[in-house]
Amino acid sequence: MRDRTFILNWIETAHLSRDIQHTKDSETTGKRAYPSPEPEEMSDLTPERTKKRKTASTDEDDEVEDIDVETTPRALLMPSRPAPSPSSSPTKSSASIRSASLRSSSQASSSRASSSRRKLSNLSLVEHGVQRQQLNGPDTPNLPQPIVDALKTIQRLERGKHVLASILDRSRLTSLLDVNDLDDRAFATDRDVGSHLSPDDVDEILADAERCFKMDHDEGVWNVEVHQYLLKKVLRRSGSSRLVDFTLCTTAPIIRDYLPPRAAEKRVDFCFFIDPSCDPSYKPRIETLVKLLPEMSISHTSYGPLRVRPTTVSLETKRPGNDFDGAILQISVWQSAHWVMLRSLLGRTWPGKQACGLSRKDYANKGLRELGALHGIVVQGHDWIYVATSPAFVDEEGRESTRTVSFGDFAGEFGSPD
Incomplete structure (x- = not known):
């Protein structure tokens, strides 16, 4: 085996030869050489082909929303800004810049909120869409029992x-x-x-949350500094069974088969899941079921870690005062797709009318009624707000429906349930 010094010398020689050849090529062509982006960077830089203006109305004109996938931000490759010339106009004061920035941020937030409300409204009109309903407490009409139980627990804690x-x-x-x-x-x-949190745990979490608030951090920092730590302390404490665990899932896409028509996919920040490795009885059943489902996933997402781990509770986080309607939209689309997946799964596992006495549709509806609700939490800064969804089997006019009802904005007799 050649020694380490020989290898390092060889690498230096190779680099020098490449640089010399690169210089010769540049001198030969007489043109300035620019570094080429890597192939994966090229895909980000390649612009999409501009669509021609439509002259007639089509279904695409009535889309629920534009493509607006909630993904983890990526760095953009941008040219460096040229240095200002001495003759340029005087620089604005930092106070003026800050004021303009705040106005721009406020306008952007207002625009996002308006867009989210419009998209929620449009979503209520399509098959497998979402209908919002005010959550006024355990006595809200037609409330599934699992949501009633959750609200009573919240009131007991209050x-x-x-x-x-x-x-x-x-x-x-x-x-x-x-x-x-x-x-x-x-x-x-x-x-x-x-x-089970100790006083020291609570003090540490509160200090981190206060620091995020004072420094005006974005939701990604809140997730790392506060939410991840709190969830870990609650769900992964010593001595727990770990059958129910959680994961950050900001990159988990919804499988297209389960999305409402013409709706862009939405993602959430965290979700709880059932870990079959903690209960041997789960694994063989899940392995059988995934063979029947799109993307071979027991969940409504194709995200690898969740393909064999059924998801349960969903969490969407926002920084303080930022786009609450957007959070409701994200968690509503996410859970609506979850209900469509569950309906599909029940339909695929229907044992036949002779065996169960029910049609395929009635068998699926029976299973969905027994489950009753999917629970969620919207976290907005220091506020934790309970939300939930359930399947709507009939609409306001008594016709059959496959839409999802989204219950939220609950503020009971004893205050906000956060």
């Missing part, structure tokens, strides 16, 4: 009941109980109920 796990050291919580006027009812009687 009253300070069963907030803390019974195994926590009460001597370390004296100050917390006193400041918040809590008594022994704050401790759960069931070992698996209540928060």
